Amino acid sequence: MLANALGQDAYFQDKRILLLDKDPKKTNDRTWCFWERGSGQFDPIVAKSWNNIFFGGQVFSQQFNIEPYTYKLVRGSDFYQDHLQKINAYAHVDFIEEEVVGIVESKDEVRVSTAKNEYTSPQIFTSVFDFKTLKDQQKYPVLQQHFVGWLVATKEPTFNEDEAVFMDFSVEQRNNTRFMYVLPYSENTALLEYTLFSENLLPIDEYEKAIKDYLNLKYHCTEFEILEKEQGSIPMTSYDFQVHNTKRIQYIGSAGGWTKPSTGYTFYNTSKKIRDLIPLIKNNQPFTSLRSQRKFWFYDLLLLDILFSQNDKGQYIFETLFKNRPPQLIFKFLDEETSLWEDIQIISGCPKKEFIKALLGRLF
The missing domain is CATH 3.30.70 (Alpha-Beta Plaits)
Incomplete structure (x- = not known):
């Protein structure tokens, strides 16, 4: 997504952009889904969409019409074909199938090593995810x-x-x-x-x-x-991945903390983050504004605290929420677009005891 965004923006036409990946991206290795109001940028490659969803619980189950939202599915193979076709059309963007084995930053550049070559650049963006980073810290549940x-x-x-x-x-x-x-x-x-x-x-x-x-x-x-x-x-996790960013190395995707901690949804969130990232690159501004608003970060943290200590509570929490609140409001909340009043509606629709206990645990 980022390579395509850089390639189509006239500002970067005098730059040379290299996309490295160890995989040729020709198989359907994954499927992405997301909800969206109306039409969107991925509609040409949406394989299937639904206006109705079913939520099933242990006690409460119901079919919902989610309009004005639509739940959309994109197959990995369709996404790769579409984006690589666009990327290959940009004269200043190259896609090379090589595995990155090392990244070394110096004062003036970053040196990226693959099994075959070395490349240098004043700026790199990496989505290579190291799960060990999360396991080695104790501050945030994972x-x-x-x-x-x-x-x-x-x-x-x-x-x-x-x-x-x-x-x-x-x-x-x-x-x-x-x-x-x-x-x-x-x-x-x-x-x-x-x-x-x-x-x-x-x-x-x-x-x-x-x-x-x-x-x-x-x-x-x-x-x-x-x-x-x-x-x-x-x-x-609510871990702050941006602490690993440096002057010349920026982490993106899940490695940059772009996964919604409470749901795991990443695809559509990444498209929004990239839209916000491009002007920051142009204006040489820090990427700290890509973090979630503090309130949504904290909401996610409380849910993860509960699920980490009482992993069997997830069914009860989600079932209570879908029983008490419409999916449209839930989707808006998970998109981090709700007002404080709407936040209160969501919070009041959740189980009280578990979240109060998690809140007190974080405060004290």
Whole structure:
């Protein structure tokens, strides 16, 4: 996204821009989803969208119409093809498939080493994420949103293609926060992801068994073909990644703290951060303004404090919130666009005891 933004901006046409990646980006290795009001910049590559979502809990479950929002899905392969085609058209931008093995900053430049070459630049942006940085600190809790997904095709019509299963907490929680996420492309095709908000990953067969069991129990489906598989782990933390930025090295994406700590959503958040980043680069201004507003950072921190100490509370918190407040307000809150009055509405719709305890823990 950043390479494309720099390439299309006339201000950078006299610069040479290099994009390094160890992967050619030609496979569908991941899927991104996000909610958005109306049309947006990614609409040409949106593979599927929904105006209805389903939230499932242990006690409360409901279908919601989320207009004026639309929930949109972008396949990784479509995104790569679209953006690499644009990048290749910029004469001053090069994409080279090489793995970065070292970055060394000196007074006047940064030297980037790959397995094959060395490159120098006065400025680099890196999205290389080091999870060890988070594990080595104790100030902020660290969870992971980890998941395994199967894109399946069924023989019989199975899914409601007009409705995305946003969170289904009816699955066994096992002292964690666990839910199923279902994105139907059609009546016969859907991406199912078994997802956890927890500290540690599971053995791969536990995720896959959960998907099989869910297909059987929820859809009475035992015959299906697995078309694609994907898996991932996204950091969930209020840790300030910007402390690692230097004069010439800036961290972006999850490595720059652009993942929403309370949800793990990164794709759409990154597009907004890049829009704000470009004028900062042009005007040689510090990137501290890319941090979340202090209040939203603190809200996320309280939720993570709860989930870190009582990981089984996630289902109760989300179920209470979706029972008490409309998804439109929840989405606006998670987009960090709410007023103080709207914040109060969200807070009052959450369980009180857990958040008061977390608040007192942080204050005292």
